[in-house]
Amino acid sequence: HPCIKWTGGGCRRVPVLVFHAEAILTKDSYLRLIGERFHMSYKIVRTDSRLVRSILTAHGFHEVHPNSSDYNLMWTGSHLKPCLLRSLTDVQKVNHFPRSYELTRKDRLYKNVCRMQLAHGFKTFHILPQTFILPTEYQDFCNTYSKDRGPWIVKPVASSRGRGVYLVNNPNQIVVEDNILVSRYISNPLLIDDFKFDVRLYVLVTSYDPLVVYLYEEGLARFATVRYDQASKNIKNQFMHLTNYSVNKKSGDYVSCDDPEVEDYGNKWSMSAMLRYLKQEGRDTAALMTSVEDLIIKTLVSAELSIASACKSFLSHRGSCFELYGFDVLIDDTLKPWLLEVNLSPSLACDAPLDLKIKASMLSDMFTLVGFVCQDPGQRSSRATYHSSESVRRNPYQKLQRTRPLSASDAEVKSSMPLGREKATGRHSSSVLGLTMEEVKVLRRVREENERRGGFIRIFPTPLTWDLYGSFLEHKTSMNYMLATRLFKGSRKVCRGKPKGINSRTVLSSFFFLTSISDFSSTTGTSEPTKLSLKSDTEDEEEEEMDADEDEEVERSVCSISDTQVKNKPKLSDSVKTPCKEKLPKKCDKKTGDGGELKVQARTAFSAYLQHVQLRLMKETGDQIQNPAWAAKENEQMELIVRFLKRAASNLRQSLRLLLPSCHLGLTDRRRILARQLGEFIICYKKETEQMVQKQSKKKQEEEEGVNPKDFQNFIARA
Template identity: 55%
Template structure:
């Protein structure tokens, strides 16, 4: 427990030399048309893995740590086990050690991530080294860092993820979808105003319907700088804040306000591939809720459910037993849903509404982030993301997306944290798909890719209709009566990748194919 506890992982300020707050400052015309060369490069980069396949298959235990993927199943993906941080056995470390797998943790600290990787044979690379399989960072990377990634390297943020994790950008993007698809279909974020720019609009809204509003810094976390006001005079105009309508009638459990921390993974924005983890956290305030909000407007431990705020309260109760998930001020999501069912609420319907809001939130930022991915990511599989969605349920059982966290805390301050987050991280890394590849071979692999990209004859051959193993489909030989548009090689490869992700998804629930159905309005 001690080895993975008590780190607070939030988004720190970016370093000038590597990270950036705005990945859209430059552009690139990197080609994505290396389709026919892809499989050849897979064979080159995983040659040792293919040679060892028969030996690894013979070792039954080690084989359970591998998924064979790609065309002709040439590429080996390492599977992670949540119990590795407890057992710390050579079985879990064997393949990572053999291929000298490595990681870098930059601008953040997360003991759970570090321990999960090292228990699977990864070692920590030098801070200045480019030879790594994973770069885990607490902030966005500058475009030149993304462009320099090889096919086997991964980073834990997409470019321009701030479109969803900055409170002002999140509201703007959802507001845009309200205008395009209709307000009622995207009415899951409270009415908000970015001040001081929209202060007059806020005053007008306040005069129409007086009440309590909550003021938040646009780029903060852990409840820092948040307070309630009941008059425009209380809104500071010297800094940028987002002023949101306060939800006055939240759903209560035993008289206490709570919110949900839900974990969402995205493995692609083009197309949009979404996963929601099967378990999450319910975080409770430490003071019983009073409907007379104005009377208790300064009582943060009544109105704010952030763990970082309430853990400082003398009334905070820590969970001490991972098998008792409905005790203290932090419950599991499953325990909360069981409690709501026992009170007569339809927990299935509640989760369906929450899932709908999460999917629509990601759809609202799909276009700007997908555009940035095309500009900066040299390979489709370079980036993945773990988001922390904070959702409030009101007394009418309606979910509200309060904010989306860029680097949700993976600190394990209690047994329930460790129980949920250790499984989550292991399943996230399996889902992400780390190829068994020695990063020391980066130079040769990169040289092969550069040669392929610079050869115009082979580039033309790759995109010529009818070429490659999908020749019949690409040349339109399917029956016109079928009414089916044939897949390109790149699309076929993406379909295969998503199917392979599904096999190793663990506790992640996939929403790839039904995401667009939310927009049938």
Template identity: 40%
Template sequence: MSLCSDGSTDESESSEEEELITWRYQKSAKHGANVCFKPEVVIEQPNKQRKQIGVQNNLTFKFVRSSTGLIRNILSAYGFKEAREASNDYNLMWLNSHVKPYSLRNLMDFQRVNHFPRSYELTRKNLLARNVERMAQNKNAKLFDFCPKSYMMPGQYQDFCHAAAREKGPWIVKPQASSRGRGIFLVNSPSQVPLDDSTMVCRYIHNPLLIDGFKFDVRLYVAVTCYDPLIIYLYEEGMARFATIKYETSLKSIKNQWMHLTNYSINKKNPEFVRCEDAEQEDYGNKWTLGALLRYLRDDGIDTAALMSRIEQVVIKTIISVEGQIAAACKTFVPFRGNCAELYGFDVLIDDTLKPWILEVNLSPSLATDAPLDLKLKSHVIADFLNLMGVESVDPLSRRSKDARLTHAYNLGRSTKSGVSAPSSGQYDTSSLSPDDVKLLRWVQDQNERRGGFLRIFPRADTWANYGALLEYKTHTNELLASRLFKETYRPYSSVVRNKFNERTESSRFVRYEERLDPLDKTKKKKKRKRPKKKKDKTSAAENFVENDDYEDEDFPATQIETISISSQQSIPTVSSGTSTRRPEKSENEGKTKHVKKSVENSEIYRSIKEAQKKKTEDRSHKTETKVPCVNLSQKVTDYSSQMELVTKKILSEAGSLSQIEAREAFVTYLRRLQLRFLNAANEKIRDTNITQMDLVCRFLRKASSNLQNPMEINIPTAESGIPVLQRKRILGDLLVEFIARYEGDTEIMLANNPVFSDVVDRPLFQKFCMSCKESEVEEILTKYTTENKSASVFLGAK
């Protein structure tokens, strides 16, 4: 893939700063180069050479029932002209509503549309709840428990009454098709639910994770570029949106929308709303970036890699729940695979056990740029999404006159038609593939190279293994991608559907979510580039690793792999609550006192954040190395890391008193840590000559599997088999996954029959400990438990 530069009019700029205009990855005259969109064009002066891209090729776009200023500005900067809504000669059609299927039938291969047919299966609240519920019933209820239980009014009113009688607490009422928080309110009794409208009543998540006492949710940007095969990307940055009044659970506050709802459209009307006027200050006011939120949580001791892994999993499963319906509609109505791509806005709530909940999926996420932070984030998202779509620089008028239209019978139903001609040089062994299969693989490869800030989360080696079996629209294209991209780990449609807690904390990939977006202002980029690099610490385990967001994509060229260096200073949290956990680089404005408006200074959220900053700073300055003389969990601990430190000491001191269920849960936690270590070692090609632990685990699996209710057949290659150690580690890791799933099933049976827990710590605290503890901590606890109970069979079980 070669790139064509802008040849900037500023002769003083070096070649490395020249703007890249187009990707030229095809040599066929039938296809033009893809326009390479840059986010900074929204604030730059018009560039004549850049505009020539659209002018020379007569590139056009049209809005249908929409008018988005941000998109118009980006396209206009590249010389695109806006066509009439009725015109069929365009390169890009952008809608803010559902696309009419018949409008897609006559698309040409270079035309792009920002919606798939039948996307309402995902974006209508009632249909999303129905699809997830169907998957829970047909597949696995534990895998699909990430949407609050919902009832449709008025048809399911009696079912709701029975549920409300069993489960006391607030419920939230939502219109089935609305946005921006309109028509949403809380109730605590079925009599308060109106029955004259089509509404949906959902279980209210009463235990949200709080930041300085405020409730928040996260807006994520998810791109689906194809449903057959299913390809999902998640953007590396998002937006955390805060309520404007501190959270309470009392009934008197149930009607306070500014406390319980986090929608920007609602909270901006509160005088207490704090607006951030600096795009580079990502953790100030009622809107933070996702990266700033994760840095804050990491600073509080939360495993943000595990959290983002769980978020990725619920996003994948949500889209899989509608994959069958939308893929079938695409086969019927969409002529070419590359015609449609869609950007969804996922709203995710995180509870205090760090479990992510899908609140809703937005068809057309808001692209309003009311604040500088919105402009920076959404400009990056849209520019990278347009690049991901692959907008070709093809004149629609001349193309229509030169090309004979492919017949309806030839186009429709050909799900393998990619609309992309094959490059001259290949990365694949094409001897056993059809021409359409080769085009598909190269289309996916080209698309991945243009992904920008998007991270492909499905298919990946781990997510295919976990969720490949859940796909309902089973065609050979999904199998083709998996078998070619993940040769070493490929299993047809994944013979094992892994448990939802099987989390791979690949820190080298998840760190992307915590990094800052580049500023739109090029001058700031130059200053950042000229600053000297910090001296590396050779002892840091996190420095100078190679991060490939498409894990195990062996067939993808090395040009897509990004090298990210992290100094030891960056890997250690250094800044207190309410600020970024990465130490900011010095700038010309450093040291100056920032002026804060009086109205902002008096707001509740501003005072709360400043108090938290002061408290954490004082705590760190007085921190000593003395041991805590006693463990007292009765006192209120606001700092998450301090709380978990006390919980760990408490469990360790009374490990022998844990119940059998708790011991089994701790044992599963230990096995997961072990499994992750084996898989990471195999995937990162870490060669460990000491295989004693591998042999111990092999002997354990052979012995312990016979104690399961559903025994496993253990077939582990020995060292004498000649199979490389790395491959044996991978096999062992896969067997551990299957053992854990069956072992947890036995634990659930015990839990249902005899739910006995110890009083060492509260149940929620013990579950938090299992999610965040280190391998060495849980190993010490299990050792002490085994010693005091004189046998390991208490948690291993025996028939």
């Protein structure tokens, strides 16, 4: 059934509901079948979201009274009381974490970021404009103002939609009330057609212990309705200085677009349309999005301790909470992003077709990722799910019978069972040795979430972001470390700080963008060429004089592919003979060991390596892997190749059109498509190498610095 995704392993297979955005338009009864059969339900408390209600209803959920305790999802617009959180069962979910106000209240956010600045350095966490909380810091604010008389913006600490926000250029203009926040106004914003804009980003957190963060591939760029003018006479014009939709929709100059396919018209654009525009203007959009991810992760890390501690105190089940945050980010004319605020319940109103297009897909992908177990909420036990899963596998139309709920003593005995007593089955069996039952559950849940991520991209943890930000985490438990070491087992260890060999001109030679924003242009379930190139026009020009260090970084980016391919793989068939390894000649070995090889020879060696990877893909196209653990390894390896192609293709001077395989295709088809695409990349890469050879043919002194050509070619032939 298109609305069922099986999770878990072995006999403990659990059906999880898959959501489809088009269901709100088609109203297909077939898509409602599973939700109706399991009597799945939701309740909406202290908020009103027509879009949430429409999506859930279209998938067979029915709404219950706000006082009911039988529900699969509680969607609320306010913070939750501890007693309610403690009462949640393992199949019930709510859309907020306890103490989320540590992020969404402007004063708490400011305090948390200040604490991280003191602990790790001001520049490291310089993500907010200079800020003061009044009346407590009024004197400090006046002292700062006397030194720099620029404009300041005043905001209530707990408001949204631009309410109570105004600009001042003198402290005497501020009405000091209970608690207000005064921030330095960013007077040099990046403009598009002379209009100021900000970006709304959708960030999903599914856990704070361990911290797991996803960023949605699409967002909204919201424009002011009056052209920007820095003159002080315009300081009172909110339509010029504020970009909130709630403010600007009241302007007579507000322009709405009625065509969902037109994403760059009017006062609201899609984020991808905004990035395309900036790229056409010669801006480095890849570096911009890298900085945005850096801002998001640091913001969440600053509040991680408080929220994770509250989760430990108030939650009976780790998977009970999830949260969708609305990050509002302003970009200045140097492409530095500034965090304006984090919204507790970002608006899901669909006043324009573009809103519906983006938000419906985002919510559907979010509900799928979070993972609603197909179970009647009245059956307060996960054991019922395991029994019912078999009947759904046989016949999804058959009505299910209730089974005895799992008792507290049963659950306690089960959770304390040693891992060795349980059957090691399924795809994760090879990676759970030495873990407790709780750690195994967390590891499996995070892996399965990532498989259902749709348009979301996991930005923390990844191999690089764990290395960059893992030391900032303040909630000292074993879960974060366990997750990082087990998720990326076999991946190349990433060193802290700036990797060696990266030219300062090409900041994106790291894995950071590879594992996240590079996937922005991909869509779930379809095979289509990547839409966004990851390098700006200026970077393409600089690639012509690429340093050997940058080539080496490209090589290192694919090393993790070979690391995982060599381990735990079935033997090659006799039809493909693996050449014996030839030792490098001593002179050659010494030369390369000293790092003295020419970039032409480095590229030649890398091309040879890629051809071996392609050969293995082509050979394995005919293999049928029966072991599910190996099939899972295959998926991970092919995902690495996909990421490498996306990133490496952007470094080619010649444009390469990528048609990457959908993750829903079979392993054989994915291998075949990847082998063909890798072959096309190798051809382009070799052409560029030949051009470099022609350029350097006149420079004999460079040849003397490299490996003897005869020895080198002999090594490549036998490698």
